[in-house]
Amino acid sequence: MASSARLAPPRLALRGIGKRFGVTVANDGIDLTVAAGEIHALLGENGAGKSTLVKIIYGVQQPDEGEILWDGVPVTMGDPNAARALGIGMVFQHFSLFETLTVAENIALGLASREPIAALSGRIAATAARYGLAVDPGRPVHHLSVGERQRVEILRCLLQEPKLLIMDEPTSVLTPQEVEGLFAMLRRLAAEGCSVLYISHKLAEIQALCDDATVLRAGRVVAQCNPRTTSPSHMAEMMIGRALAAAPPRVQSAPGAAVLVAEGLSLPAEDPFGTALRAVSFMLRGGEILGIAGVAGNGQKALLAALTGERPAPRAEDVTLAGVPVGRKGAAARRRAGLAAVPEERLGRSAVAELSLTENALLTGTEGDFAAHGFVRFPLLRRFARGVIDTFKVVAAGEAATAGSLSGGNMQKFIIGREMGHAPKVLIAAHPTWGVDVGAAQAIHQALRDMAAGGVGVLIISEDLDEILSLCDRIAVLHGGVLSPAQAVGTVTIDEIGLLMGGMAHAA
């Protein structure tokens, strides 16, 4: 009834894939079909089973049940080498590149062949030119931006002429212009017949790029849809299993007094591959949310450390907190003066995995509140932890559960709740919804809005531009350790922000 081309078996077909870890069911009876030359979205919240499924396809893990068909033939992927041999390439969210080696050397390490570097460099340059991926094979990786590093990872896959390319959340580290470039490259690849499995939770991107979408929830396929004809809100509903409440419009309170001011703040890089801060200045008022956008690795770590006091600034007047110069003060002193911070990394940084939630509540608690004569007042602390758990609907086995037993989203809700509980004047949050599911992200964003409404100055440092644009009143861009002047979010275009993120402000 159809032409023979239509009857050709799909590039990849999964039939009833199941995978269990102990009592947790990560994948349950998953069917997925990706045609040749198709860009297929795999959509789902954190913990929906996307990573497990992708690891099974790439041969990192073995399914407990079900079968994998490759061009219609059943296959077993014993390890990633087997998957690569079939023509599957994968670009991970976290890159595996050696900073001190050149692009060509890094790519050579990933290839099994003993091709001379010079010949390989030629092939890299040719492939790069063909797909519009501007990368110099001879440059050391530590000179490259995050976007360029991603191109190296993509090139590493393309050199093996893949038939299926798996991209795991590739746009989270890119500027808007870089995202456009990536999409053009993926469309071209698809046009040449290579299939793309695109993992993301950014619905707008999926709509713009993908031909088909499979939605996972709690380890099962809950829907299959055409993203071009399905509304983003409907896709979100399928993904989280209920309707997302629209965020109430933020009541813009009259901006209060300046609560956090940086004045010509400079700080040398901590390590040879780090970024120094160069004369960063901004003013955060009580009741507003200021967003600092920028591609990762442009000084965000140094800025956070300098503002929280983990690395004191050279001069006291570099940082002013509620009118008091605190540049030379350490983290504990700044916290006592009303500063709260939520770093990007949770376990090992804003929480200790091995300790209970009660004990983690003490991490940033001031001694007057939770201790007497050097002894911890555990009953008070437990009540505080329980209050945070209840208020923020943290899913945990009580306040005695260890921080390590919580999911990323729940841990982040607990941390933000803990910091709010200390009634700060300023809250600094770095990428507060990183690795957090949609429901938790919404709760966290609402909590941040509520804080601002209560007069707290909120500073968001994030690589997620969508997050900043939806949350913040004003936006500034950090590039190469230099902070652009803050502008009201409504008055600035995505293109302008993208140029600032790419360090081409003068060209704009």
Next chain:
Amino acid sequence: MAVLAPVLAPVLAPVLAVVLAALGAALLFAALGRDPLACLHTLFIAPLADRNGWSELALKATPLLLCAIGIAVGVRANVWNIGAEGQFTMGAIAGGATALVLGPAGGWYVLPLVLLAGIAGGAAWGGVAALLRTRFNAHEILVTLMLSYVAIQVLGWLVRGPMQDPEGFNFPQSRLFDPSALLPALFEGGRVTVAAVFAVLTVPLGALLLGRTVMGYRLRVVGLAPGAARYAGFSERGAVWFCLLLSGGLAGLAGICEVAGPIGQLMPSISPGYGFAGIIVAFLGRLQPVGIVFASLLMALLYLGGESLQITQQLPLAATGVIQGMLLLFLLAADVLTLYRPRWVRRRAHG
């Protein structure tokens, strides 16, 4: 069973290590041409046959317990005091000097001052390592270890020089301490002194410090997650100073309690390696004060049994050292194997 494993493993690992060390000891005895069962009996059972044996056990467990509690608190904060032996020696020197100077005058105040001087001597020696670590980033593992040998040499020089007993027929030892500078025996006829009470007191105090105080909480955070400690603003330097002064002071107390107790004078050799054995005790006791009580008793038994082996089986003292070493080796191996599962993989062709 699989659910219980994470709870039981930390407790079972030391038990398994003790069993394996005993088996290893039996093999060692057999290789040395002795009857392994008789030797094991001499090592583990004979020493506890009478009341005096238990007294001797408490005597030897006391310095081990004092050293190990301090070491454990340090390790929990990621501060590795490997040189309790040196702080033990410095405590003995400082306290012993006080005893030699003040003792002849007599008075109730002599003994407290002697003990305080012992604590201060050990703490000061730990403080040297803390200073070098916080000032010059010289790691305490190396510094404390090397300072141990310095302390032992200083003691050797003192008892052959300034502190030598002028009426001692040129033996390398000090005068006997005045009775006013000696710790009273715990009961008539035994050698164990009130130092055992000090040691036992450190157990609840150590547990209280780690579990209930803000300081103990900070130490644990510094040890578990240095990044979280920096975020919270807990001082790593403060932790280094606190731990080295505390463990140095406790080791110093152990040292002065030995010389102002069973030994009664300063001499070149005042410790059969209590400070080093304290490291094994701390880990065998899972860095938990209560666990350390059991571990120190076991280690004391090894010392006692080792002495009996020398007498009844003519085995060298080194045999005891080998058994101690096997105990630590098996414990570390058991810990590694409870945390990691070894996988035998064939080398890949292109690997």
